[in-house]
Amino acid sequence: MSLTLKRAVMAVLGILGALMLWPILLMVQRAQAAFPSYLVFTLSQGVCLGLVFGALFGSFEGIVVSSRSKAFRGLGFGALFGAAAGAAGVLAGQLFLFLAGGALFRSNSSRLGPGLAAANGMAWAIAGTFLAMTEGLRARSGRKLLVGLLGGLAGGLIGGAILSALQVLAPGGKWSLLAGLAAFGFLLTLFYSLFENRFQAGTLKLLNGPLKGKEYPVVSRKLTVGTDASCDIVLAGYPGVRPLHATVHLEKGRVYIRPAGPDAGVLVNDGPAGDAALRPEDVLAAGKAKFLYGYFA
Amino acid sequence: MRAFRYGFLILIAALAAVPGAGQGLAITQIDTERLLFGQSVRLYLSAPGAAGTESPDVEVWESGEGGEWAPRPVTAVSRGINDAEGIAFFFLLDNSGSMWTGLDGREGAPTEDQRMTHAKAAARAFLAEASRQGRGKDRIGLGVFNTRYWKAADPVGDFERISRGLDEIRKPATEDAYTELYLSLDRALADFAGVPGRRALVVLSDGENFPYYIRTGKPNPETGTRTTGPEDVVERAAREGITVYVVRFGNEKDPSLGDAAVRTGGKVFDASNRDELAAVYSTIRADVLAEIAVDYRAGMAPGSRRNVRAVLRDREGREFSSERYYYAGTVLGWSRDLPGWYYLAFLLVPALLWLALLVFKLERETTEAGLRLLYGPSGGGTRVFTLNSPQTVIGSSDAADFTIGGNPSLKERHATILFDERQNAYTVVGDGNLTVNNREVERKRLEPGDVINMAGTVVVFDDALVKKTPKGRLPQPSRRKSQ
Numbered sequence: 056m057s058l059t060l061k062r063a064v065m066a067v068l069g070i071l072g073a074l075m076l077w078p079i080l081l082m083v084q085r086a087q088a089a090f091p092s093y094l095v096f097t098l099s100q101g102v103c104l105g106l107v108f109g110a111l112f113g114s115f116e117g118i119v120v121s122s123r124s125k126a127f128r129g130l131g132f133g134a135l136f137g138a139a140a141g142a143a144g145v146l147a148g149q150l151f152l153f154l155a156g157g158a159l160f161r162s163n164s165s166r167l168g169p170g171l172a173a174a175n176g177m178a179w180a181i182a183g184t185f186l187a188m189t190e191g192l193r194a195r196s197g198r199k200l201l202v203g204l205l206g207g208l209a210g211g212l213i214g215g216a217i218l219s220a221l222q223v224l225a226p227g228g229k230w231s232l233l234a235g236l237a238a239f240g241f242l243l244t245l246f247y248s249l250f251e252n253r254f255q256a257g258t259l260k261l262l263n264g265p266l267k268g269k270e271y272p273v274v275s276r277k278l279t280v281g282t283d284a285s286c287d288i289v290l291a292g293y294p295g296v297r298p299l300h301a302t303v304h305l306e307k308g309r310v311y312i313r314p315a316g317p318d319a320g321v322l323v324n325d326g327p328a329g330d331a332a333l334r335p336e337d338v339l340a341a342g343k344a345k346f347l348y349g350y351f352a
Numbered sequence: 353m354r355a356f357r358y359g360f361l362i363l364i365a366a367l368a369a370v371p372g373a374g375q376g377l378a379i380t381q382i383d384t385e386r387l388l389f390g391q392s393v394r395l396y397l398s399a400p401g402a403a404g405t406e407s408p409d410v411e412v413w414e415s416g417e418g419g420e421w422a423p424r425p426v427t428a429v430s431r432g433i434n435d436a437e438g439i440a441f442f443f444l445l446d447n448s449g450s451m452w453t454g455l456d457g458r459e460g461a462p463t464e465d466q467r468m469t470h471a472k473a474a475a476r477a478f479l480a481e482a483s484r485q486g487r488g489k490d491r492i493g494l495g496v497f498n499t500r501y502w503k504a505a506d507p508v509g510d511f512e513r514i515s516r517g518l519d520e521i522r523k524p525a526t527e528d529a530y531t532e533l534y535l536s537l538d539r540a541l542a543d544f545a546g547v548p549g550r551r552a553l554v555v556l557s558d559g560e561n562f563p564y565y566i567r568t569g570k571p572n573p574e575t576g577t578r579t580t581g582p583e584d585v586v587e588r589a590a591r592e593g594i595t596v597y598v599v600r601f602g603n604e605k606d607p608s609l610g611d612a613a614v615r616t617g618g619k620v621f622d623a624s625n626r627d628e629l630a631a632v633y634s635t636i637r638a639d640v641l642a643e644i645a646v647d648y649r650a651g652m653a654p655g656s657r658r659n660v661r662a663v664l665r666d667r668e669g670r671e672f673s674s675e676r677y678y679y680a681g682t683v684l685g686w687s688r689d690l691p692g693w694y695y696l697a698f699l700l701v702p703a704l705l706w707l708a709l710l711v712f713k714l715e716r717e718t719t720e721a722g723l724r725l726l727y728g729p730s731g732g733g734t735r736v737f738t739l740n741s742p743q744t745v746i747g748s749s750d751a752a753d754f755t756i757g758g759n760p761s762l763k764e765r766h767a768t769i770l771f772d773e774r775q776n777a778y779t780v781v782g783d784g785n786l787t788v789n790n791r792e793v794e795r796k797r798l799e800p801g802d803v804i805n806m807a808g809t810v811v812v813f814d815d816a817l818v819k820k821t822p823k824g825r826l827p828q829p830s831r832r833k834s835q
Binding site for chain 2: 064074080090093097114150157267294336337338340345
């Protein structure tokens with residue numbers, strides 16, 4: 056799958072998340088007065104937000120590589136991590152909003168002025184950052200954490216600004232919440248993939264077989280390759296590939312491929328995979344699967 | 353002896369407080385620091401009505417945006433808060449022409465009889481008192497006004513600076529000698545608003561509001577044609593949580609200033625010399641120190657503006673109340689929308705779309721052999737050429753089977769792909785500047801995914817990974833061209 060298509064799928068997931076989240080949030084918000092405290096109210100909304108977005112984002116890899124088991128597992132993981140991240144993120148955002156909002160409210164004559172909108176946008180950025188960093192936590196990858204941090208911050212900030220701008224224009228309006236959520240989901244995913252691209256150390260592009268055209272950016276320190284569904288690059292349907300066939304390593308900005316066992320066939324440019332780092336345009340083979348390594352626009 | 357004299361004067365000053373000033377209650381500040389984690393809000397109440405009451409009877413009510421008032425449980429009522437945390441004072445001193453006349457308003461009075469001399473002396477006495485009793489926690493700021501407004505110092509703990517600021521006050525020129533009272537008060541409130549903690553602004557004036565622009569028709573050198581009145585000042589003070597205390601010095605009194613002070617939770621005093629002034633200042637400080645802090649459990653009404661009302665009953669059963677609001681907005685907003693059936697659609701449709709994304713494969717497996725242009729000098733592309741004849745010529749010539757333009761290094765017939773029907777295998781043949789998988793070759797049997805580089809033009813050979821049956825039929829000769 057080309058990078059563009061991948062981004063499109065990611066953006067679609069962001070918007071789907073917004074659509075699903077909207078009625079859930081509206082129902083929770085309608086019941087605000089029934090909640091015992093802001094803490095419980097905020098955590099509930101954060102869990103909803105994280106659950107939906109986390110589940111959808113978690114299923115992204117699975118959808119991209121057309122692996123249903125991966126998608127469902129990602130869905131579960133994402134929901135779990137997302138719920139925790141959403142709760143923490145929205146709580147942090149709310150804390151910020153109460154502090155900033157309280158101060159602005161005091162010294163700002165227009166109570167829905169731009170300052171408050173900015174504070175709200177910031178709160179969303181905090182929530183978005185927590186959400187976007189779950190993938191990094193799950194993969195235990197520093198680079199992915201950084202991608203999440205920057206992507207979440209940028210997407211959350213702009214998405215949150217749009218959301219609060221819409222709420223300033225139509226306060227308490229449910230449609231502005233919907234439009235804002237959609238912008239938030241879309242921008243969060245957009246910036247995440249932009250930063251993922253920025254921080255990648257090259258991409259492995261599959262050249263043949265059922266998953267031809269898929270691109271796997273090298274972002275985390277280690278990627279596993281094999282037929283097993285738990286691998287990062289799942290090569291189901293490729294003859295000659297073992298459940299765990301090879302690992303791709305990222306060390307100091309250089310990328311290496313190493314066979315997972317002595318008799319796992321891994322070739323670089325039709326020769327055995329040596330100790331040398333990969334260079335752009337190298338052709339890798341794992342069993343019958345062939346990859347092209349490089350930077351693709 | 354001195355202490356006795358001050359005590360006596362405080363009594364006098366308290367009595368001199370204008371009737372009606374004992375409004376009884378004002379919420380001077382709302383602290384929402386513990387709202388999120390403790391669901392608790394603290395109100396600071398200036399409650400002269402509850403003076404002397406050990407545990408005042410306070411009720412707290414809340415309402416959301418346009419909602420009804422509901423009582424909230426009060427969890428604690430405490431005194432001595434401001435003593436522990438210190439007070440920020442801001443002195444706003446009138447420096448109009450009349451401040452340089454004698455106490456009786458006579459022009460040409462000797463310096464020691466002038467109002468300004470008395471005002472400065474009383475202010476210095478207060479500085480001394482605050483440094484004695486404030487245990488270094490009080491902060492004092494100073495502003496001076498006439499036609500112009502000058503902030504001599506932000507509230508600081510270093511009272512020497514304030515003392516120097518007092519020294520710098522000089523008699524104004526005639527043009528500058530107007531009493532721009534409300535505009536200056538407004539500007540002082542704005543300057544004071546950013547200071548944390550309990551804030552009390554003390555304005556001393558010996559006359560009525562006498563605005564430069566209105567009186568002369570010429571724009572004020574600092575504020576132009578802007579005007580303001582007691583209403584705006586009260587509103588700003590209430591919003592910022594600043595209590596305004598007014599000291600009227602001399603015989604001329606502004607008609608609205610005292611009322612404005614009371615409405616901010618403050619008081620109004622009259623004084624006619626330095627001792628009375630000093631006593632008034634002591635009273636103000638004692639007043640602020642006597643404030644009550646009320647903790648209560650906040651409600652959950654939706655909306656970003658939460659109105660809060662405190663009601664206090666004194667021993668005689670008189671009731672005082674005061675209202676303010678605080679910020680209670682939530683990150684994800686709020687809604688009063690009744691759930692509709694379309695909610696279900698919003699949940700189901702995206703879920704189905706997600707399933708569709710999962711089921712629908714975004715790519716197709718190769719079933720027939722072909723070449724795909726990966727990239728070349730003319731840039732990338734998605735051109736695909738199906739291999740279906742025993743011999744396929746690739747080159748820049750129009751006569752080639754697979755014509756690729758835009759690369760001057762590409763020969764007219766650069767490489768040929770041969771199909772061996774018996775072995776069901778493809779072989780690439782070329783005579784120079786040809787690599788497969790980055791290795792120079794003249795002839796190589798191709799496998800799916802092989803990358804063929806012809807002088808910088810790169811194509812990928814692809815075929816089904818698992819061949820079901822050898823092709824029984826003869827490939828149909830056909831020519832396809834692409835530029």
